[in-house]
Every structure is written in structure tokens, then in C-alpha cells.
Amino acid sequence: MSVDARRAIDDAAYVLRAADVPNAKREVTLLLAHVLGEDTGFLYREPERLLTAQQKEKFDNLVERRSAREPLSHLTGHREFWSLDFLVTADVLDPRADSETLIEAALLRCKDVLQPRRILDLGTGSGCLLLSLLSELPEASGVGIDKSEAAIAIARENAHRLEMDERAEFALGNWGRERDEKFDLVISNPPYIPNGDIAGLQPEVRDYEPHLALVGGSDGLDCYREILFDIRSLLRPGGLLIFEVGVGQAPEVGRMMQSAGISRIEYHRDLASIERCVSGLLAR
Numbered sequence: 497m498s499v500d501a502r503r504a505i506d507d508a509a510y511v512l513r514a515a516d517v518p519n520a521k522r523e524v525t526l527l528l529a530h531v532l533g534e535d536t537g538f539l540y541r542e543p544e545r546l547l548t549a550q551q552k553e554k555f556d557n558l559v560e561r562r563s564a565r566e567p568l569s570h571l572t573g574h575r576e577f578w579s580l581d582f583l584v585t586a587d588v589l590d591p592r593a594d595s596e597t598l599i600e601a602a603l604l605r606c607k608d609v610l611q612p613r614r615i616l617d618l619g620t621g622s623g624c625l626l627l628s629l630l631s632e633l634p635e636a637s638g639v640g641i642d643k644s645e646a647a648i649a650i651a652r653e654n655a656h657r658l659e660m661d662e663r664a665e666f667a668l669g670n671w672g673r674e675r676d677e678k679f680d681l682v683i684s685n686p687p688y689i690p691n692g693d694i695a696g697l698q699p700e701v702r703d704y705e706p707h708l709a710l711v712g713g714s715d716g717l718d719c720y721r722e723i724l725f726d727i728r729s730l731l732r733p734g735g736l737l738i739f740e741v742g743v744g745q746a747p748e749v750g751r752m753m754q755s756a757g758i759s760r761i762e763y764h765r766d767l768a769s770i771e772r773c774v775s776g777l778l779a780r
């Protein structure tokens with residue numbers, strides 16, 4: 497029996513609610529829009545559109561995977577970040593809306609460093625931070641580093657799709673260890689979840705996202721220590737450093753930055769008013 501879009505959405509939302517998936521109706525609407533190759537407005541325009549057997553089978557399969565808590569972005573292969581469309585797979589962190597705070601902080605503080613020309617993104621993942629910043633700073637170019645070869649491949653593909661491959665280079669590396677260039681701006685959203693907190697994460701994160709993108713050592717701060725150890729060889733004097741941090745980590749990361757020679761520290765809050773980023777300038 498044929499099913500129309502509205503009925504398919506109502507039935508699927510029931511399945512997701514039973515699996516404790518938040519925002520069930522919105523998620524199934526996005527999944528059906530993906531299957532039909534439409535925007536989500538189609539539900540209002542054509543709620544009675546009948547699904548073909550093939551569309552219904554594909555939709556049911558995605559709903560089943562989502563009810564097993566596979567992230568929405570892995571099912572659609574996309575995530576919007578800073579109003580840009582990024583390819584996302586299980587090899588990269590699903591870009592978080594909270595991380596847009598880093599872009600805002602960078603644009604705000606760029607006034608201090610007079611138009612950054614060269615940007616270094618440590619732990620680039622999908623490339624979302626570097627590419628979003630480059631979209632706002634047409635004169636700039638940058639390098640994104642990751643320890644995951646698969647992530648580098650996705651970041652390169654995103655740069656190509658967003659037509660920024662001439663300004664964005666992506667390379668495999670252990671933070672900035674092998675770089676012999678000093679940048680105007682260094683950004684990083686490193687893994688910051690304490691080892692002991694991983695088991696308590698929501699299933700979408702714990703079971704499907706790469707642990708290399710999550711685990712930050714016993715107190716969650718190991719990667720900040722590693723990056724700050726090398727910061728003088730990566731940032732030009734007067735250059736700007738911005739870290740994203742986990743909930744409650746901002747004061748300690750700010751102290752660590754000061755000990756590494758970073759001054760004029762500022763804290764930046766996300767939409768939930770959580771201190772999400774810490775920025776500062778390398779003393780001249």
C-alpha cells in the first residue's frame with residue numbers, strides 16, 4: 497500500500513521517539529527530504545505526495561539506523577556549519593553548532609592582528625573551522641593538520657566542493673610538529689573529553705564518532721599541553737591563538753596559555769552561555 501509523506505513522517509517520528517531520539521519529527525523530516533532530494537518545506541507544500549516503494553524502503557532503512565542512534569549526519573552525509581555545506585562521514589567529528597563560537601571569536605579578535613594572512617588549524621577533521629574562516633577572509637590562506645588520513649581526505653574534498661582548494665592545504669601530522677612556518681592565527685578544537693567520561697556520552701557520539709577526535713587524556717587537557725609546548729614555533733610574535741574547550745575547562749586552559757607566553761586572554765561564550773573558546777596573543 498502506498499504511503500504519503502505526512503503519514504510516513506508521523507510513523508517514523510513514533511519509531512524515533514520510542515528510541516529516545518531527541519527532536520524526532522524534525523529528524524525524520526530531514527531524512528525524508530534527503531531521500532526525496534527535496535528541502536524540508538516539501539512537507540508543507542505536498543504533504544500528500546505518495547512515496548514510491550523504493551523511496552519508502554530507503555526511508556525505512558534510514559529510520560531504523562537512526563533509531564539505533566547512528567548520527568543524522570552519517571545518514572545524510574552532510575552537515576551545515578557556518579551556513580556552508582560540509583561532507584561528513586564516520587571518519588570525522590560531526591561539526592557542532594557550538595564550534596561556530598570559534599569562528600565568531602576569530603573574526604572579533606582578527607582586528608587585533610590586522611588581517612591574518614596565514615591560518616593554521618590543528619586537528620582539522622572535516623576542515624569546517626579553517627574553511628569557514630577562509631570563507632570570511634578572502635585574502636587569507638591556511639593549513640589544516642590531522643593525525644587521521646581519512647579525515648584529511650574528507651577535508652580536501654570539502655575544500656574542493658567549497659571552491660577553496662587553492663587557499664586551503666591539508667596535511668597529515670602530529671599537531672604542528674613538522675611545520676617550519678609561523679602563522680598569524682592558530683586555531684584548534686582538540687579532543688577534550690576526559691577518558692573517564694567517554695562511557696557516559698550519548699550513543700551517537702560514543703558509538704559512532706572517532707575516538708581519536710574525542711579522548712583528551714585523564715583530565716581532558718593533554719592535547720592543549722601538547723599544542724602549547726610547540727606554540728612559539730607555530731605562531732608569529734603578536735599572533736592570535738584560539739582554542740575551543742569543554743565545559744568548565746576555560747579557566748585552566750587560560751592559565752595554561754598564560755604560562756606558555758600567551759597574553760590578553762579572552763573568554764568567548766556559546767549560545768548556551770558556556771565559556772566555549774579561549775583566545776590570546778603571543779607576546780612579542
Ligand SMILES: C[S@@+](CC[C@H](N)C(=O)[O-])C[C@H]1O[C@@H](n2cnc3c(N)ncnc32)[C@H](O)[C@@H]1O
Nearest residue numbers: 589619620621642643670671685686687708709
Ligand atoms: C574534536 S575534533 C575537531 C575536528 C574539527 N576541527 C571540528 O571542529 O569539527 C579533533 C581532531 O583532532 C584530531 N587529532 C587528534 N590527535 C591529533 C594529533 N596528535 N595531531 C593532529 N590531529 C589530531 C582528530 O583526528 C580530530 O579530527
